[in-house]
Amino acid sequence: MTEETVPRQRTPSSDVFASRMSRVARWCAGVSQSRAFEVAIVIAIGANALVLGIETYPDLGTADVLLGSLEWCFRLIFFAEIAIRILAFGRRPQDFFKQGWNVFDFIVIAAVFIPGLHGDPAALRVIRIARVVRLVRFSPGLRTIVAALLRSLPGVGGFLALALVTFYVYGMAGWLIFGKTYPAEYGTIGRAVLTLFVLLSLETLPELIEQGMAMSPWTLVYYVSYVLITVNLLVNILIAVIVNSMEEARRLEMTEGLAADFDEDGDGVPDEIDRIVISRRLDDLRTLLVELERDLRIDRDEGRPRAAPDR
The missing domain is CATH 1.20.120.350 (Voltage-gated potassium channels. Chain C)
Known part of the structure; x- marks a missing residue:
């Protein structure tokens, strides 16, 4: 019993x-x-x-x-x-x-x-x-910036890999071209890469171009191509990655108070995945409204339907 x-x-x-x-x-x-x-x-x-x-x-x-x-x-x-x-x-x-x-x-x-x-x-x-x-x-603004920097790490990793390859190629080329004449700047691959890294600020560009022109006018091609590829292209890619991550972080910050628990964890806590779902749904709704306005031919300036053309 x-x-x-x-x-x-x-x-x-x-x-x-x-x-x-x-x-x-x-x-x-x-x-x-x-x-x-x-x-x-x-x-x-x-x-x-x-x-x-x-x-x-x-x-x-x-x-x-x-x-x-x-x-x-x-x-x-x-x-x-x-x-x-x-x-x-x-x-x-x-x-x-x-x-x-x-x-x-x-x-x-x-x-x-x-x-x-x-x-x-x-x-x-x-x-x-x-x-x-x-x-x-x-500070919500600082939180958004920090969140954007953290979210941009995967993209920044790809950017760093591309930048390392670019620095190495131009460093080796600089060592072959200027290594014997200017060993302080291009004597080794390490010094060449360091020189090119400092050149990203463009402060030493006039001095380096002057040194190159003293050797041969063709060295101008080396510096011009480097500036176009690294300073302009790579830096703009980095800025685009960070700006895109900042926009995503800002959207998550805006939807933080509106997020519901849409995933399958059932914890009742609005996590980042839930806020991403909310953000995407809001974007879908905006796209749908634009398509409806286009179909109904609504004039945003006048706020009334346009008259259909006479046939």
Whole structure:
């Protein structure tokens, strides 16, 4: 004979605890979403950056004690910020770590409390400098730029491969043409590639052309073709890749609040794939509207249907 399982009943103390936690979560959510909270954290990050800059000056004297006290104040402020933002998620604090910027903030703030880092001033200073990067999270424009740079990495990888091939070919050609006459610039493949890399700014172009013309007028073909292919073509390709990624990041930023969970994960959280789906559907709707306007012959300027031509 098996014993029947008796459902666990909630005690009054657990109900009181849950109620208090719910009130704390609502309060933390209200604070973390307020504009005053964001402004205060931005000011704290800016003050922290100012203190880091002051510490670079030697012989501060008694100011070292004050700067050390301010550093501990910043640690407590940022620790309280992270705690409030985590408590705002209530019974699901793990949802805080679903966003990349939240993970970055947590690592940067928590790392300064690791005991082993206090014996390494250089590593601790790098972590403190990383706090300044957190300003990106509070600026939608900066977030869009960073997201665009991250999304452009695959395209930039292809661009770098093409650029390396171009640099190598022109570097070898430069070594064959100018290696013996100008060994400081083209004596080795490394020096030749470095010279060509600096030439991307076009600042050294008149000097190099003058050196080449002293050897032969045909060297002008080498420099003109290099400028046309690298400075104009390759750089424009890189700009196009970044601009395209920035446009995609901007569209994702715009649809972030509108995205629903359209994929099959069923987590109810609007992820990047969901926002891409929303963005593409919006583009399809715009295309459909343009086609309908063309079919109905709607005049955008007058706002009324055009009259059909008499036959």
